Amino acid sequence: MPEIEYKGQKIEVDEDGFIQDPSLWNEELAEYLAKTEGIEELTEDHWKVIRFLNEYYHEYGIAPMIRKLCKETGFKLKYIYELFPSGPAKGACKIAGLPKPTGCV
Amino acid sequence: MPEIEYKGQKIEVDEDGFIQDPSLWNEELAEYLAKTEGIEELTEDHWKVIRFLNEYYHEYGIAPMIRKLCKETGFKLKYIYELFPSGPAKGACKIAGLPKPTGCV
């Protein structure tokens, strides 16, 4: 299992860079993960997405559907791709510390 | 709505003699109701059936299925008809203070 070094702490991630233990997630780690997705700085709009994802996940145990994400953040999907070029699943969910999305590819 | 007079108290029953408020049921009332079904005296075996029905109803909110009744009391259905000539539904359930059985006739 690969690891990332972050603030001296070793954190297990999978090959795709998703952290393996969601409980280790925090906002600073998010900033670190963002860099792995090519995002230099997390703006307020980024945070809006990340927080919504993280909170939704902790409330319902699942990632929200994209329609929900767009509705709740008020962002068009295109804009979310601008914020997270690798998209909501690979990009935003990873940064928000959610388990890796599965299912239909 | 018909009524029966029992120990000076008026208790609502329907046309078939089922009491309308199950919470009014008690063992003495059961003895009274038994008479309306042509049972002069309630033996221990009668009580076994009546108590099982009443307890089952209070636990699950429904009358047990006949198979269950036979299994739990250890009585054959024929014997239950000997105890309650009008049968488990019309006879025993009424005496045990259950709501009138509905459904398929």
Added chain:
Amino acid sequence: MADKETPLLDELEKGPWPSFVKDMKRMGEKNPAARDHLRLLEKSYEDKLVHWKHGGIVGVQGYGGGVIGRYSDMPEEFPHVREFHTFRVNQPSGWFYTTEALRKLCDVWETYGSGMTNFHGSTGDVILLGAPTENLQACFNALSENGFDLGGSGSDLRTPSACVGPARCEYACIDTLDLCHDLTMEFQDEIHRPMWPYKFKIKIAGCPNDCVAAIARSDFSIIGTWKDALKIDQDAVKEYAEAGFDIQGLVVDKCPTKALKYEGGRLELVPEDCTKCMHCINKMPKALRPGDEKGAALLIGGKATILQSAFLSWVIVPWMEMKPPYDELKDLLRRIWEWWDENGKVRERVGELIYRLGMRNFLKAVGLKPVPQMVFRPRANPYIFWWPEEVGKNG
């Protein structure tokens, strides 16, 4: 009876079909219950609403079924139908009667009931319509004295019924009347003392024409059929042809499996293609007959629409010999009931239980061998279950 009492129903005295209103009026003149019955019906016609209360549970000693309780919701206005329970009286096999027997029934019902009847209810019983609670036991006693017994109601075995069969039909492959009577007698307890999750109906048809609608209306359908080739009398075929009957168009072309050929005045069968649908026999009864190896197909699950849709019965035994004492059949029935009673939910018909738990569990429990005749076609999905003993240890 006052003329203006039932103005709406009076309209139904008109027209060529026999009028139940006329008849009820006649009865009403002799019996106040019959009169109130008609008046109450008039009230329903006015209100477009039924005027019977929900439910009713009445009966006779020793039985859990056979009487349907019914109370009017307007007892003050219609006092004679305040209590108006019906008897389901078990008909003789095939609905044959002597007038003597029928007159006895009438006499009993004149004494204890409204005088109104149904010949017959759709399960097959004689329905005696409307008696007060206090008359029930006496009426039953009188029926019993006159040789009649009650049929089923509630969660029990319902009165079996059968087509006219060998009594008057050349197509009968089994003795429907004897089988019906035999099962009825064997299962008196099951008919009279409800003990199952729900009702269970048996209907017996002598051949695939199914003149009792067994396949549609019974949980367990016994339908006569045959195994070998149907029989053709070529001389009689010629007679049909000479009489101008269109054998090719009305018979051969309509055979569902194209098992027939009509050539050179001869009607030829490819026996292994025939699915015994009866069509050709029906059309040419003088020339064609079922084969010699007669028996019955057994089907399960037929019922009306509540809850999981209507089911037509489906084949579980493609062929069983049907000879007294019918032990193989009775054993099978008992195994089915045992499984259903053990596993069924309240008000779950046996067909619905099979749907829920799967045929594999049913067949295994009752010990039937799976055969392709059980299905129109095999499963289209790959969702196959395996018994633990069929597969090696996981990993």
Added chain:
Amino acid sequence: MADKETPLLDELEKGPWPSFVKDMKRMGEKNPAARDHLRLLEKSYEDKLVHWKHGGIVGVQGYGGGVIGRYSDMPEEFPHVREFHTFRVNQPSGWFYTTEALRKLCDVWETYGSGMTNFHGSTGDVILLGAPTENLQACFNALSENGFDLGGSGSDLRTPSACVGPARCEYACIDTLDLCHDLTMEFQDEIHRPMWPYKFKIKIAGCPNDCVAAIARSDFSIIGTWKDALKIDQDAVKEYAEAGFDIQGLVVDKCPTKALKYEGGRLELVPEDCTKCMHCINKMPKALRPGDEKGAALLIGGKATILQSAFLSWVIVPWMEMKPPYDELKDLLRRIWEWWDENGKVRERVGELIYRLGMRNFLKAVGLKPVPQMVFRPRANPYIFWWPEEVGKNG
């Protein structure tokens, strides 16, 4: 490549059908990933077990799909397939290519990937099999520079595909290639940025022969058909007859609706009985042709077995004209997606949603008029829903 490396797979070099093993070996000599790929497959043949890890989520900037992530579970032993992701490259309509275009694809894949491909995947894309994560973006850039784009994957619109249609088929009732390209271009966003409950597939067949298996494999099937009578050239019919072709047996008798008659050397159609099945046209392409009033039937719901059984698509629009810019069609698609996206659960295909919520809700929401062509037959149950506005106040 060492001879003993893949003894099991070597068996697949034998036999007349072209051997992928031979081909992979050749490629393996040039590309270590292709070699490890074959070795890993050999390992699976030994173990009877897949040696890819679950899942994988990789991609290129700006897209949510088009690349399938894949990692070997034995990265040490097979280092060159440690990361082995596939591209789904959107094929040109009808799978037509110039060799120039194909060679470009090969060149890109030589540079960035394993050199192994599928022409094509079963949705229709070119599949480029196996590239490491670090090459993905560069590979995509190169594809894009060479005029290729990615197809769909994930919960999005999957790459539409179409039969050869008017490009080489006399039966085509619609311009499958143009329609396929037009829809693909119109819905680039829907293809590249998953946003729905699950995948959605569109397939386009030029006529009811359905040479892309649209009805079985697409949520939305567009199948060309016609409205008026098919066309018969009686002279050509004669030619078939003269050539000894059995018109009665192979054509007329097999018409599912018996809409044809062959008498006196003429083939006659009862137009209102024809259900446009194509059979007669298929058998006599020189004599019969679809009618003039051409368009398409639209069907919804087709899919494989997960979860609620496989569905074949069913008719929702019996006939729509198919002319650019296809606005009516596009509007309908958008309304369907809107309803599905709003109501669907995670991983619920549109057909399953319609099953769950009922056609009435679907038709109302997307504004389609119910017509009998939508069903084989009407409901057999009486469980009819009524909209509140259709009934008076309760009581």
Added chain:
Amino acid sequence: MAKVVAKTDIGPPHYSNMLPPIVKENYGKWAYHEILTPGVLVHVSENGDKLYTVRVGSPRLMSILMVREICDLADKYCDGYLRFTSRHNIEFLLTDESKIEPLIADLEKMGLPVGGTGHSASNIIHTQGWLHCHTAATDASGIVKAIMDDLYEYFVDMKLPAKLKVAVACCLNMCGAVHCSDIAILGIHRTVPKIDHERLHQVCEIPTVVASCPTGAIRPDPKRKSVKVNEEKCMYCGNCYTMCPAMQIMDPENDGVAIMVGGKVSNARTAPMFSRLAIPFLPNNPPRWPEVVEAVRNIVDTWIRDAREGERVGEWIERIGWERFFEKTGIPFTEKHIDDYIFSVPTFRSTTQFKS
């Protein structure tokens, strides 16, 4: 309550005591039959004996007065034997061909029609309705009388393309053969049950009520010790009412009748088939339900015009296609015709084969 308890479990009279001698003698030995005239059959046995049957239409709902009159006729012409059919007709069983005419003449006097054989409309299989049942959404006997008055000519003659089996059931319980009849008339509700919350917990088992709902529309409402209904999921089947009097489903304004067509039971030619929805709703219009009578007549007339010799209603429709059925009868097709229950998907047309 009567004190003398009767003998129980004696079962029905043995059929053999009910059979006329000719039947006993030829039991299982019938060779063939013919229909002599509408309603009159002859069965010929292997040894040449002939049994004549006169089939007579009956309202099924009969007083003992009428039953006795029928017995009088059976005594006069049939040595005291008779039977009823599985469709509730009366059958007089004669051995003497010459008695057929006089019997028919007597029946005519009584107003009883002879017919129902071969390609005719037999008696309507029906149920209790307002006459005796508690869940009826319509009446049965009245509709039956109105329809049979209208179809009378087809009972007493054999001029239909095939047999015509009509059924009536007065509620969704379908106590009859409504689900498999050529034409079926079915009482339906169209509004959500009204819950009597006060009474419910006293007279009903809440788990049973919840379980009774086929669509899962009923949920417990513990606060009220009652249940609540999700109105969008309710399709008014009335099954909760069957289980619980406090779930009142009757609604005079909105109850009425649906018409289904194309069912059959016999295995001849096609496998048995369900009846399918033709008309989702017609109003309850007692005493003669003119809309229902007219609708049935329209279907019958269209069938007569269009069917081929020997085609039952369902076979005719399957041949021409349901799209043509709706066209030819002029009955509008609506979303209500499209199944949305458990087995819906296989009824959706998953082919481009259809008639435009």
Added chain:
Amino acid sequence: MAKVVAKTDIGPPHYSNMLPPIVKENYGKWAYHEILTPGVLVHVSENGDKLYTVRVGSPRLMSILMVREICDLADKYCDGYLRFTSRHNIEFLLTDESKIEPLIADLEKMGLPVGGTGHSASNIIHTQGWLHCHTAATDASGIVKAIMDDLYEYFVDMKLPAKLKVAVACCLNMCGAVHCSDIAILGIHRTVPKIDHERLHQVCEIPTVVASCPTGAIRPDPKRKSVKVNEEKCMYCGNCYTMCPAMQIMDPENDGVAIMVGGKVSNARTAPMFSRLAIPFLPNNPPRWPEVVEAVRNIVDTWIRDAREGERVGEWIERIGWERFFEKTGIPFTEKHIDDYIFSVPTFRSTTQFKS
């Protein structure tokens, strides 16, 4: 990660740039076609132009080396144009009839078969299998090779009763046309998933896993922060594994192959039909799956012997009846053939019409 971001959403190349001139000129104007020899079609346009197509079997899984070789041939014979079919065959498009023979000779040298038209067995529609997928219960390419080696004669000739469409899918996801093919080979699991309880809550969404199970066999196990499986309800579909890597479904000892038959897609004659279970299980026996090859061959042989001209496998079976199919092929019928999923009831034989 590469820094230059590509142009997105350009879509596929426009097809018109890929069409040979003769196709462009006769686009939508084709009049009829003929099959000249197996694998060789001619399409004639309204103005008399002729387009020859040579159809070539392909393993689908191809290296760029092979693709380039094919391009070489297309350059040599077809002015640099070619296409692939919906069943993954290669089609060379020629205008010059005289080039057909030399092309075929070159193809022969390369070991590529010409055929797949008309009444032949075309290429097998298949999927990834062990080659690239993570849920595979069997391989695809290997089985395909083994079967096509065996059915080779039917690809290069047109001696079958009708078209034969075979499909392979390596797991229940059925990425192919397994559910509607004349003969379909399907990878199946047969044991309950093994749960990695440690990992599950870290890498999977529990509600999603629970919801993924079609039979409701999965329940949350809050104590372990995991799930549990009701083994009796599990039918090994693997859908939970798709949603969650901690639900390991692969089982080398028990995974294998099922065979389904009788599906079709076209609307010709019959409506499209699903394939249906013929053989519930055959073992995974790489590299050549002899049991599977033999089973397919047996079905094909029986069909050839018994079918009438023009009858697809499913049409043949529907004519003779499934009872005869099992008899004639000698395949045992078991309880596993009887559906027990959502739409089971309509598949049960509700008629006495069957062959004994």
